[in-house]
Amino acid sequence: MSMDAVFKALADPVRRQLLDRLRRRNGQTLGELCRGQDMSRQAVSKHLLLLEAANLVATQKSGREKRHFLNPVPIQEIADRWIGKYERPRLRALADLKRKLEDDGNP
Amino acid sequence: MSMDAVFKALADPVRRQLLDRLRRRNGQTLGELCRGQDMSRQAVSKHLLLLEAANLVATQKSGREKRHFLNPVPIQEIADRWIGKYERPRLRALADLKRKLEDDGNP
DNA sequence: TGAAAATGCAACCATAAGGTTGCATATTTC
DNA sequence: GAAATATGCAACCTTATGGTTGCATTTTCA
Numbered sequence: 001m002s003m004d005a006v007f008k009a010l011a012d013p014v015r016r017q018l019l020d021r022l023r024r025r026n027g028q029t030l031g032e033l034c035r036g037q038d039m040s041r042q043a044v045s046k047h048l049l050l051l052e053a054a055n056l057v058a059t060q061k062s063g064r065e066k067r068h069f070l071n072p073v074p075i076q077e078i079a080d081r082w083i084g085k086y087e088r089p090r091l092r093a094l095a096d097l098k099r100k101l102e103d104d105g106n107p
Numbered sequence: 108m109s110m111d112a113v114f115k116a117l118a119d120p121v122r123r124q125l126l127d128r129l130r131r132r133n134g135q136t137l138g139e140l141c142r143g144q145d146m147s148r149q150a151v152s153k154h155l156l157l158l159e160a161a162n163l164v165a166t167q168k169s170g171r172e173k174r175h176f177l178n179p180v181p182i183q184e185i186a187d188r189w190i191g192k193y194e195r196p197r198l199r200a201l202a203d204l205k206r207k208l209e210d211d212g213n214p
Numbered sequence: 215t216g217a218a219a220a221t222g223c224a225a226c227c228a229t230a231a232g233g234t235t236g237c238a239t240a241t242t243t244c
Numbered sequence: 245g246a247a248a249t250a251t252g253c254a255a256c257c258t259t260a261t262g263g264t265t266g267c268a269t270t271t272t273c274a
Binding site (some may be wrong): 011 | 185192
């Protein structure tokens with residue numbers, strides 16, 4: 001699984017908002033997700049395709065509609081595998097940072 | 108604080124790698140961070156400037172050198188404020204997803 | 215059946231992003 | 245003081261990204 005695709009997908013505020021909307025109500029169609037979004041349907045559709053490619057959204061066609069379902073697993077994996085790495089050095093890095101910034105006054 | 112700048116900064120694999128290297132050894136200079144990076148010094152410098160703008164890296168000039176220090180706080184805040192939101196709907200979304208995918212066999 | 219609705223496809227455009235190069239500016243060091 | 249080192253600045257280039265538009269396709273429903 002491509003972690004990079006997930007990070008790239010999360011980089012855009014429109015896509016993060018789409019995930020938020022799916023989090024609030026799962027299974028929305030493209031049309032529904034377009035409402036309130038100040039851009040063309042095609043633009044929204046492209047964003048959703050990127051989210052699909054990153055495996056953050058799964059879709060299912062139902063008749064002429066396409067339903068979108070949130071897949072929170074990749075986000076959780078980022079939290080576990082990547083952000084977790086930064087928990088340990090947090091205190092140490094903060095101490096370093098504080099010391100360096102205090103040294104700014106007397107270089 | 109601009110959450111968007113942080114997401115954008117994390118979107119590039121080079122920048123994530125730079126953060127990793129600072130996590131392993133904090134306070135490295137630009138020159139050090141350039142070693143092993145297959146691109147020009149200017150390219151690396153630009154990436155570091157972006158990380159600075161996102162407040163993920165703090166710098167301090169020491170003589171003719173520029174030292175870079177990791178600031179893990181924004182990453183932690185993303186974990187807390189943003190990724191946390193996806194923990195709750197995780198089980199529910201997974202159940203939805205499973206059900207939908209199983210329905211795929213008989214549409 | 216035929217119009218309306220929901221989506222897909224593809225070309226196109228403007229801007230942003232990532233990278234390079236050349237030169238300028240400090241700071242050591244000999 | 246002159247050469248070497250470490251970095252900064254700015255112009256430039258290529259490609260990726262985000263967006264639009266027009267038209268095709270599929271499904272629904274009167």
